[in-house]
Amino acid sequence: MSIWDRLKGILRRPEPPTKPKTLLDCGPGDALEVSLVMYEVIGKMSSSVRREAVITLKDGAALKYLYIEQREASDCILYEEIDGRLDQFHEVPATIDLDDVTYHLEEEYTAWSTMSGRTPFTAAGDMHVWRFQSDDRRLLRIEWMQGRFMLYQGERLLRSDVQLFGGS
Numbered sequence: 741m742s743i744w745d746r747l748k749g750i751l752r753r754p755e756p757p758t759k760p761k762t763l764l765d766c767g768p769g770d771a772l773e774v775s776l777v778m779y780e781v782i783g784k785m786s787s788s789v790r791r792e793a794v795i796t797l798k799d800g801a802a803l804k805y806l807y808i809e810q811r812e813a814s815d816c817i818l819y820e821e822i823d824g825r826l827d828q829f830h831e832v833p834a835t836i837d838l839d840d841v842t843y844h845l846e847e848e849y850t851a852w853s854t855m856s857g858r859t860p861f862t863a864a865g866d867m868h869v870w871r872f873q874s875d876d877r878r879l880l881r882i883e884w885m886q887g888r889f890m891l892y893q894g895e896r897l898l899r900s901d902v903q904l905f906g907g908s
Contacts, residue, residue: 763808763816763904764793768857771905772797774806774818775897783857787867790851794819796859805892806902807881816902817879819894821860829884832870836880838893843872843880853885861885 766772770781774797783796792809807817826832834845853867861867865885872880881892 773903775901783859785853785859787851787853814899816897817894819892822891824891826889841874843874846873847871860890
């Protein structure tokens with residue numbers, strides 16, 4: 741090794757550290773472990789304005805949806821799709837009785853959402869969202885976009901119960 745090679749090595753800038761991938765950065769092809777169950781990420785709906793994402797997870801034939809919102813602390817909710825129907829998004833009530841559980845409106849908002857991979861909605865656009873909570877802390881989420889409603893029931897998770905394993 742010559743003296744010039746040594747000088748080049750000393751003067752060479754070190755490689756910048758790579759930013760670790762977060763849950764909001766994950767996408768189709770990644771793997772997530774949620775409450776000790778391994779899922780493949782097959783789709784993602786995200787809203788950068790609210791710093792939130794709904795990640796479509798697949799485990800065999802079962803589909804689940806992981807909602808992540810990044811605020812002062814991460815909020816993680818695991819949802820399952822339920823059957824239900826509403827005719828107009830203007831008709832969403834402030835309280836909903838479902839299977840002998842009363843859900844109360846917690847939050848209503850509209851946000852621009854983008855899609856990647858396989859998601860319930862096909863293209864980006866304004867999504868109307870209603871989030872409900874029952875007295876026993878069960879959660880209900882209603883989404884309306886492109887003339888279609890999606891209803892989900894879920895439960896809040898600890899952030900430590902969700903682990904990201906890079907894939908793509």
